[in-house]
Amino acid sequence: MIFPDGLALLRTQALIAGDWCEAESGKQFPVFDPASGELIAQVADMDAADARRAIQAAAKAQVDWAQTPVKERSLLLRRWFDLVMQHQEELAQILTAEQGKPLAEARAEIAYGASYIEWFAEQAKRINGDIIPAPSRHQRISVIKQPVGVVAVITPWNFPNAMLARKLAPALAAGCTLVAKPAAETPLSALALAALAQEAGIPAGVINIVTGSDAAAIGAELTGNPLVRKISFTGSTAVGKLLIQQCAADVKRITLELGGNAPFIVFDDADLDAAVAGAIASKFRNAGQTCVCANRFYVQRDIYTAFSEKLEVAMRALRIGKGAEQGTTIGPLISPAALLKVQQLVDEAISCGAQVAYQSSVNATQGYFYPPTLLTQVPAHAALAETEIFGPVAALIAFDEEAQVIELANRSVYGLAAYVFTRDYARIQRLGEQLQTGMLAINTGLISNEMAPFGGIKQSGWGREGSIYGLDDYLNIKYINENF
Numbered sequence: 001m002i003f004p005d006g007l008a009l010l011r012t013q014a015l016i017a018g019d020w021c022e023a024e025s026g027k028q029f030p031v032f033d034p035a036s037g038e039l040i041a042q043v044a045d046m047d048a049a050d051a052r053r054a055i056q057a058a059a060k061a062q063v064d065w066a067q068t069p070v071k072e073r074s075l076l077l078r079r080w081f082d083l084v085m086q087h088q089e090e091l092a093q094i095l096t097a098e099q100g101k102p103l104a105e106a107r108a109e110i111a112y113g114a115s116y117i118e119w120f121a122e123q124a125k126r127i128n129g130d131i132i133p134a135p136s137r138h139q140r141i142s143v144i145k146q147p148v149g150v151v152a153v154i155t156p157w158n159f160p161n162a163m164l165a166r167k168l169a170p171a172l173a174a175g176c177t178l179v180a181k182p183a184a185e186t187p188l189s190a191l192a193l194a195a196l197a198q199e200a201g202i203p204a205g206v207i208n209i210v211t212g213s214d215a216a217a218i219g220a221e222l223t224g225n226p227l228v229r230k231i232s233f234t235g236s237t238a239v240g241k242l243l244i245q246q247c248a249a250d251v252k253r254i255t256l257e258l259g260g261n262a263p264f265i266v267f268d269d270a271d272l273d274a275a276v277a278g279a280i281a282s283k284f285r286n287a288g289q290t291c292v293c294a295n296r297f298y299v300q301r302d303i304y305t306a307f308s309e310k311l312e313v314a315m316r317a318l319r320i321g322k323g324a325e326q327g328t329t330i331g332p333l334i335s336p337a338a339l340l341k342v343q344q345l346v347d348e349a350i351s352c353g354a355q356v357a358y359q360s361s362v363n364a365t366q367g368y369f370y371p372p373t374l375l376t377q378v379p380a381h382a383a384l385a386e387t388e389i390f391g392p393v394a395a396l397i398a399f400d401e402e403a404q405v406i407e408l409a410n411r412s413v414y415g416l417a418a419y420v421f422t423r424d425y426a427r428i429q430r431l432g433e434q435l436q437t438g439m440l441a442i443n444t445g446l447i448s449n450e451m452a453p454f455g456g457i458k459q460s461g462w463g464r465e466g467s468i469y470g471l472d473d474y475l476n477i478k479y480i481n482e483n484f
């Protein structure tokens, strides 16, 4: 996608201590449009030494930011939220250009990301302490909450605006300063968001953005530098495990939003039209490149064919194409490697006996498009039932009994989200208690919003983002024991 003229928020330099700057080495790295494979920007390719400068800038800004009254921090966040919404269209165009998702979804992502900024602008004013009854006379126990200090945030390419906003907003509200490392595939959305934070008046050094193609080198500096007191990461479980090891040396706090493998369970008493609408919303958002998206569909045997036929009809209405083109509902995958992985998972499922019930066609000769695909008769042990597909492939597995599907759903090492469609109230209660996930959607395919705690259990991560709990990870609790 060629950028339209006049995109004032387009930045290709990193942000350190309030200055837009190139890497010390002068190096740049390319950013491509996944819908065409064309080069769209060259961005500052920073290394560990640049990251160190950014950490020092964040540490310098930390003292004053922590002492800035919460009302002032809240107003700055609110101003940033207003600016993001005023520039929603421009931010969406930048996002679609580098990430590929349809413009309508990009606009929705900007609003979704902004909702976290708005929410934490409000929550900043509610970082209350406690007075606790003391065990003896002439004693007072008080509890105050303080910012953890400099935070390093590492964000993924699938939601390059919202995942950053979801981490920056609580960090700033809590009084932390930070260094952010956006994914190399999608640095432009992060830089544009930071440009608006600057315009909102958030002081120099409070937000630093380090762009770079060598994630391992920058990550090692972020985890190894003792000035950084916390890491917040959204990405793969494999990288999350590495970060845990790297953070051990300093006992840094860490929040991890890692991989998912969400079961989407349809019982025979469900409203099938609602289940199909939920399946489309959950499975095909961002072309299936979403940690919370439905990864394995378990459909009760007596409605299996009816559900599959209805889902096929709904999938036929999906329009695959360039995100910037009017009417597109499914964009490209992020890279050739992503395309290959999805193809291999589908091939493996077919070799185990899965049937291709439907596959749309792709007209593009360029770009990384994978057609929406419906697989039926998928064996429960197929690789795509155990691996995050991260593509627009719906894999349908039949089940007979409630106990059986709970066992199948919980078999995964992941525990991020699950979806259940049923009208049986008692069953909803049972599944609410027995499914091993951090989030559960009943009779809806949409689970995320700023007021709800987003996060997983098992190998899907640690901590929660958004909601009243989302500040906890950025705060230390201090207990003060007074005798008088």
Ligand code: SIN
Binding pocket: 158, 159, 289, 290, 291, 292, 293, 448, 454
């Ligand atoms: C993700 O699951 O990749 C993040 C999307 C969301 O916050 O809904």
